[in-house]
Amino acid sequence: MTNDRRMIKAIRGTRDLLPPDTALWNLIETTARDVFRAYNLQEIRTPIFEATELFARGVGEETDIVSKEMFTWEDRGRAASDKAQSLTLRPEATAGIVRAYIEHKLWDRGLNKLFCVGPMFRRERPQKGRYRQFYQIDAEVIGPASAGSDSPARDAEILEMLATLLDRVGLTEWNLELNSVGCPNDRARFNEALRKALGPVKDKMCVDCQRRAVTNPLRVFDCKVPEDQPIIDKLPRIGQFLDEPCRQHFEAVQDILKGVGIPFHINDRLVRGFDYYTRTAFEFTHGGLGAQNAILGGGRYDGLSEALGGPPAPGIGFAIGEDRLVLSLQEKQSAESVTRRPAAYVAPLGAGMNREAARLARELRRQDLVIELGDESFRLKKLFETATKAGAKYILIVGENEAKADSFALKNLATGEQISVPRAELANKIRA
RNA sequence: GUGGGAGUAGCUCAACUGGCAGAGCACCGGACUGUGGCUCCGGUUGUUGCGGGUUCGAUUCCCGUCUCCCACCCCA
Numbered sequence: 247m248t249n250d251r252r253m254i255k256a257i258r259g260t261r262d263l264l265p266p267d268t269a270l271w272n273l274i275e276t277t278a279r280d281v282f283r284a285y286n287l288q289e290i291r292t293p294i295f296e297a298t299e300l301f302a303r304g305v306g307e308e309t310d311i312v313s314k315e316m317f318t319w320e321d322r323g324r325a326a327s328d329k330a331q332s333l334t335l336r337p338e339a340t341a342g343i344v345r346a347y348i349e350h351k352l353w354d355r356g357l358n359k360l361f362c363v364g365p366m367f368r369r370e371r372p373q374k375g376r377y378r379q380f381y382q383i384d385a386e387v388i389g390p391a392s393a394g395s396d397s398p399a400r401d402a403e404i405l406e407m408l409a410t411l412l413d414r415v416g417l418t419e420w421n422l423e424l425n426s427v428g429c430p431n432d433r434a435r436f437n438e439a440l441r442k443a444l445g446p447v448k449d450k451m452c453v454d455c456q457r458r459a460v461t462n463p464l465r466v467f468d469c470k471v472p473e474d475q476p477i478i479d480k481l482p483r484i485g486q487f488l489d490e491p492c493r494q495h496f497e498a499v500q501d502i503l504k505g506v507g508i509p510f511h512i513n514d515r516l517v518r519g520f521d522y523y524t525r526t527a528f529e530f531t532h533g534g535l536g537a538q539n540a541i542l543g544g545g546r547y548d549g550l551s552e553a554l555g556g557p558p559a560p561g562i563g564f565a566i567g568e569d570r571l572v573l574s575l576q577e578k579q580s581a582e583s584v585t586r587r588p589a590a591y592v593a594p595l596g597a598g599m600n601r602e603a604a605r606l607a608r609e610l611r612r613q614d615l616v617i618e619l620g621d622e623s624f625r626l627k628k629l630f631e632t633a634t635k636a637g638a639k640y641i642l643i644v645g646e647n648e649a650k651a652d653s654f655a656l657k658n659l660a661t662g663e664q665i666s667v668p669r670a671e672l673a674n675k676i677r678a
Numbered sequence: 679g680u681g682g683g684a685g686u687a688g689c690u691c692a693a694c695u696g697g698c699a700g701a702g703c704a705c706c707g708g709a710c711u712g713u714g715g716c717u718c719c720g721g722u723u724g725u726u727g728c729g730g731g732u733u734c735g736a737u738u739c740c741c742g743u744c745u746c747c748c749a750c751c752c753c754a
Contacts, residue, residue, distance in 0.1 A: 258745070310752055370752070371679070382754060536748075543754060567754030595712065630714030645712065657713075
């Protein structure tokens with residue numbers, strides 16, 4: 247025992263998700279699972295931590311995430327002869343899934359359509375819509391090219407699925423931003439052209455752009471400084487450097503999207519943060535999220551498997567920022583409104599009635615009714631108050647008279663209507 | 679990692695220039711021992727984020743620190 251009364255709090259950037267908000271999280275996750283099923287996606291669960299090297303090689307050594315935002319530690323060996331191993335809490339899901347694809351030779355199954363729901367970890371400074379432990383709903387379509395994994399039809403299918411999902415959870419006014427970042431050759435030529443174009447003008451730009459012009463010219467397109475925009479507008483675009491196959495691929499994706507009626511904007515300034523992205527890159531954005539306006543992002547990563555030591559395995563995937571989707575949704579509908587309220591509150595009245603009430607509650611719950619159960623120590627007034635507060639539709643009074651008659655007082659809390667219902671008919675009456 | 683703002687009851691917020699920490703909602707009990715929501719009465723609301731300093735005295739002023747919010751950065 248200790249006298250230390252200091253409260254232990256959730257650590258920076260982590261938070262507790264409490265009811266009724268969790269109802270909204272569940273709505274999103276169950277809707278996602280429903281939609282994914284219609285597209286024949288299946289669930290994969292990978293470990294929450296992996297070898298640090300996986301992310302270094304997969305995401306890219308130079309990215310901010312890998313170079314300064316990972317939770318990494320040395321895991322000591324079990325014996326003195328064992329080497330310590332550097333482990334990392336996953337900052338994103340794709341690398342782990344592709345690792346599993348390679349490890350379990352999932353190419354034997356042809357095209358893999360996988361999804362994964364869970365927490366990710368990045369050591370960033372927290373702000374609205376940005377947490378150190380956050381949740382992603384992630385999906386990947388990956389397989390050998392012979393299974394059609396590199397087809398633009400897959401890209402369009404994923405995008406159409408996402409539009410369906412957002413509509414289904416009730417998020418309106420989303421925006422699909424679409425671009426192609428080409429293949430590595432295209433990007434190398436583009437990068438060179440960018441550097442060349444930036445050389446004479448970069449001194450007139452903001453300090454961030456001057457730095458980016460040297461380290462990662464692509465990122466210049468993220469700049470939001472108004473004075474820089476005229477300069478950025480005159481820079482070359484990745485679209486001018488796509489080779490013929492990449493250009494046709496991008497055209498085909500757009501053509502299918504138009505065919506299925508999914509609206510999108512070409513955003514030729516859209517670049518992605520990870521090294522592994524190729525060709526199609528996209529973001530769904532939503533206002534009202536402040537600076538973190540992307541609720542989901544993704545793209546194609548045709549070379550990732552090989553970078554991780556696997557066979558060629560083109561793929562496309564996305565990650566939904568679940569925290570951000572919840573934030574966007576909360577503007578539209580309250581968490582209370584999606585909470586499932588008890589159908590009935592079983593109210594044991596008088597000493598010894600807990601036993602009978604428990605029997606009744608068990609019978610009703612077995613018929614898939616949401617039942618809240620009171621306690622015999624409560625007086626009738628308190629039973630009513632508790633039932634009302636719980637949002638129950640009915641209160642079911644279980645007193646001595648009722649137990650004797652095997653017929654129970656069922657009262658509609660909203661209308662005040664009360665009837666006596668024999669045990670066998672209770673479930674139907676409550677459901678009606 | 680950088681810059682700015684804010685932390686007072688479970689929640690939303692007051693407290694003059696440094697002078698006894700408050701209101702509403704919520705919660706608990708009673709009026710009211712088999713029929714609620716209304717009303718009335720009563721009660722707890724709390725190391726004023728935490729730790730120092732100045733002062734007879736600090737929610738108030740100073741320093742440090744933690745957390746949240748906003749922006750940068752980055753991304754989902």
